[in-house]
Amino acid sequence: RKEVEQDPGPFNVPEGATVAFNCTYSNSASQSFFWYRQDCRKEPKLLMSVYSSGNEDGRFTAQLNRASQYISLLIRDSKLSDSATYLCVVNGDDYKLSFGAGTTVTVRA
Amino acid sequence: EPEVTQTPSHQVTQMGQEVILRCVPISNHLYFYWYRQILGQKVEFLVSFYNNEISEKSEIFDDQFSVERPDGSNFTLKIRSTKLEDSAMYFCASSEALGGQETQYFGPGTRLLVL
Numbered sequence: 001r002k003e004v005e006q007d008p009g010p011f012n013v014p015e016g017a018t019v020a021f022n023c024t025y026s027n028s029a030s031q032s033f034f035w036y037r038q039d040c041r042k043e044p045k046l047l048m049s050v051y052s053s054g055n056e057d058g059r060f061t062a063q064l065n066r067a068s069q070y071i072s073l074l075i076r077d078s079k080l081s082d083s084a085t086y087l088c089v090v091n092g093d094d095y096k097l098s099f100g101a102g103t104t105v106t107v108r109a
Numbered sequence: 110e111p112e113v114t115q116t117p118s119h120q121v122t123q124m125g126q127e128v129i130l131r132c133v134p135i136s137n138h139l140y141f142y143w144y145r146q147i148l149g150q151k152v153e154f155l156v157s158f159y160n161n162e163i164s165e166k167s168e169i170f171d172d173q174f175s176v177e178r179p180d181g182s183n184f185t186l187k188i189r190s191t192k193l194e195d196s197a198m199y200f201c202a203s204s205e206a207l208g209g210q211e212t213q214y215f216g217p218g219t220r221l222l223v224l
Contacts, residue, residue, distance in 0.1 A: 034212075043200055043215040044152060087152065096165050097144075097213060099152040 003027060006088050006100035013078055013107055020074040021103045023088030033064055035073050036087040038102065044087055047073075078107045111135045113216035115201050121222045122191055130186045130219045132201030141184045142202040142213060143176065145169070152200065158184065191223045 006023040013019045025033075033050035048055065050062040050071050061074040071090075075082055088100035114133045122128050134141050143155040156166040158176055175187045184203075188195055198220050202213040 038152075041198070041220075043217050045215070046212050049212070096142075096154040096157060096167070097152075098154070101151040 003092075003098040004088055004090050004100035006103050008101060008103060010104040010106055013105070015078060015080060015107055015109055017078050017107075018074065018076050019078055019105055020072060021086070021105075022070050022072045023100050023103075024068075024070045025088075025090045025098070026069070027090065027092050027098075028066075028069060030090045030092050032091040033062075033071050034089040034091070034097075035060075035062055035071075036089050036099075038085045038087055040085075044089075044099075047086070075105070078105075080107050080109060083107045113201055113203055113214050115199075115216035115219050117219060118217065119220045119222075121224065124193055124223055125190050128188050128191055128221065130188075130199050130201075130221070132184045132186070132216055133182050134184055134201065134203030135205075135214060136182070138203035138205050138214075140164075140204045140206065140211075141176075141178070142204075143186045144200045144202065144215075145197040146200065146218075147194075147197045155186070188221075191221075193223050196221055196223045 004025050011019050035047040036044040037047045038044045048057045050064045054063045059076045063072045083106050085102040085104050087102045090098045116131045141158045146152045154167050156170045157164040173189045177185050198218045200218045201216040204211045204213045
């Protein structure tokens with residue numbers, strides 16, 4: 001079983017739409033969780049950390065469900081600039097980051 | 110805003126040659142990492158480094174790979190005898206501390222092409 005699994009998409013949405021996607025992780029001892037964003041051929045950039053109680057950063061909302069071992073990201077009022085690959089990242093008890101393969105989101109005008 | 114820098118941005122080499130990829134982590138960070146991303150695939154952890162020694166390494170990081178902090182600012186990844194399958198984007202990252210919610214900041218990467 002892969003350490004971190006994501007729906008690859010692509011999710012094609014119009015501007016202003018809401019888009020949401022999940023990822024699942026296999027290591028129940030995982031300590032911390034992140035969403036990174038990666039633009040084509042660029043480095044991953046931290047979008048937000050994911051906390052147990054769920055957290056929001058502007059138009060982005062992340063949720064963590066430890067019992068079911070999944071993490072979600074919701075983007076509200078999507079912008080053209082939100083087009084990217086969103087990487088689900090899990091930091092295990094050995095502190096190395098495990099990346100999902102990414103979910104591609106394309107926002108169209 | 111401080112950032113991780115990497116050089117070169119692109120490197121083309123012949124199979125069997127040695128390459129050294131260079132990184133300058135954020136100055137007050139103590140933990141350093143190398144990751145790689147083969148085209149079209151996910152980002153994979155290679156190695157973490159703290160206090161002048163390797164803390165953790167993956168199965169990918171075999172005897173052909175080594176890391177070094179030759180001075181107070183640079184952090185290097187050496188591939189001794191490159192193989193075709195080493196072609197990938199190599200990302201350096203650094204973090205202030207280890208564990209918990211510590212954020213790892215990534216450099217822009219070095220795209221390595223082995224011919």
